[in-house]
Amino acid sequence: MRDDRFCNSNCPFTRAIGTIGNKWKPIIINVMGTRSMRFGQLDAIVPHISRKVLTEQLKELEEDGLLERLAYKELPPRVEYRLSxxxxxxxxxxxxxxxWNLKYEVATIPKETD
Amino acid sequence: MRDDRFCNSNCPFTRAIGTIGNKWKPIIINVMGTRSMRFGQLDAIVPHISRKVLTEQLKELEEDGLLERLAYKELPPRVEYRLSxxxxxxxxxxxxxxxWNLKYEVATIPKETD
DNA sequence: ATTTGTAGTTACCCATTGGTAACCAGAATA
DNA sequence: TATTCTGGTTACCAATGGGTAACTACAAAT
Known part of the structure; x- marks a missing residue:
């Protein structure tokens, strides 16, 4: 899902967008906030995401240093994710x-008066 | 490219991400800035984007009220885009x-000292 | 002995994406 | 007369994406 062209760009802004510029990353980061969460919790709370994609996104976020993964050596497994x-x-x-959204989202719709 | 699930969510944040949460929109918005730009200019300046995708993204941005499209009735055609x-x-x-990127991007790499 | 629970991983396969190239209008220019 | 110039659109096709379901390991509980 990550675009190598973006991540290897020599423009820092483009690289930043390569890191967080997709639909799932902001959602995941927002859901986590300051909490520590387990994989199953994220899977349950983030709407419509599949385990496959969730795994992939979490891995990328970890690689990019946005979150920390703490795996307890237990069975059944327990893994805690938290934002770095x-x-x-x-x-x-x-x-x-x-x-921004609150201020401008609806403002486009009405146009009753001319 | 836009995800209807996101755009029709009852969560305003999710809708916002549905609007600007992809890799091209932030890039385009950033390139435009306060300038007025023609289609051909955008096509030339935004790296690696195809005309097809550029057209689609501009249309979505216009629909979402992020930019204004001004078509002059001339031939050959002239169209100016500017941010709303x-x-x-x-x-x-x-x-x-x-x-944020400037502050944190590199900070993940070194780890020389323990 | 069997079931349950967790955090993934893998294979399979269908649907979507996106690149490319061709095409359009019609005025101006050579 | 033929070419160029612009802002798209369309058809075609290969590549990618992502959903689903099955599977794993092993401990604890039933």
Missing amino acids: EKGLAFLPILEHIKE | EKGLAFLPILEHIKE
Whole structure:
């Protein structure tokens, strides 16, 4: 799902978009917030995502240093995911997006008055 | 390319991600900035994008009220794209992403000292 | 002895994506 | 007369994406 062209670009902004510019990553980061979550919890809470894609996205987020994966050596397995400092630092950006959306989403629809 | 599941979600954040959560939209918005640009310019400047995909993305951005399309009735055709107020309001978010990336991108790589 | 629970992984296969190239209109230019 | 110029659109086709279901390991509980 990650685009190598983006991730290897010499433009830092393009690389950043290569890292977080898809639909699942912001959703996952937002769902996690400051919590520590297990794989099954994420699978249950993130709507419509399949285990396959969730696995893939979590792996990429870990590779990119946005989250930390802590696997307990137990059976049945237990794995905890939590946002790293880098991931936590991304949360305010998501808040900005929420505010932006709140302010402008509906504003496009009416157009009653001329 | 737009995911209807996201755009019709009852969660506003999910809808917002449905709108701008892909790799091309942030790139296009960032390239445009406050400028007015023609289709051919965008095609030339946005790296690796095909005309087909560029057309599709511009159409979606227009539908979502992020940009305005002004077609002059001339031949050969001339079309100018510029960000709307909603689109312009998204620029600061892209700046935050740049700052975030600048601060954290490399910080994951070294790990020389223990 | 069998079932349950977790965090994945793998194989299979259908649907979607996206690249490429050809094509369009019609005015201006050579 | 033929070519060029622009902003797309369309058809075709190969590649990719992603859903589903089955499977794993092993401990604990029934």
